[in-house]
Amino acid sequence: MSTLTLRERDILRVVRNHIDATGVSPSYREISAALNLNSLSSIHKIVRRLADKGVITATHRGRSIAFCDEEIPVVKRWLEARVKELRQAPRSSTISHERAEMLDDELATL
Numbered sequence: 001m002s003t004l005t006l007r008e009r010d011i012l013r014v015v016r017n018h019i020d021a022t023g024v025s026p027s028y029r030e031i032s033a034a035l036n037l038n039s040l041s042s043i044h045k046i047v048r049r050l051a052d053k054g055v056i057t058a059t060h061r062g063r064s065i066a067f068c069d070e071e072i073p074v075v076k077r078w079l080e081a082r083v084k085e086l087r088q089a090p091r092s093s094t095i096s097h098e099r100a101e102m103l104d105d106e107l108a109t110l
Helices: 006-022 028-034 040-052 068-087 094-109
Strands: none
Touching: 006 028, 006 040, 028 040, 068 094
16 A cells, blocks of 8 residues: 555544544545535545545445445444344245345355
């Protein structure tokens, strides 16, 4: 990974603190406010650069910033919750239980 600039480190700190405090990534507007910056396009460019460097992932969807090293645990937690939800479906719902088995297999690969 290439060296991070001061501004990139600031954004990573804001993102980390926000995720720790709320459980979701901040919006570009929240990052901008935390760093006293007026330009959302600057935030967008820096986030793109961080994604290009492989530090984070970010999509065009809101609040989609995630640290690359945390992506698998997040997916794993989501899959585990979904399996639990499907297993609690009534027994007459065989589709739910079959789907839970498929997700269980997916979990085993993580």
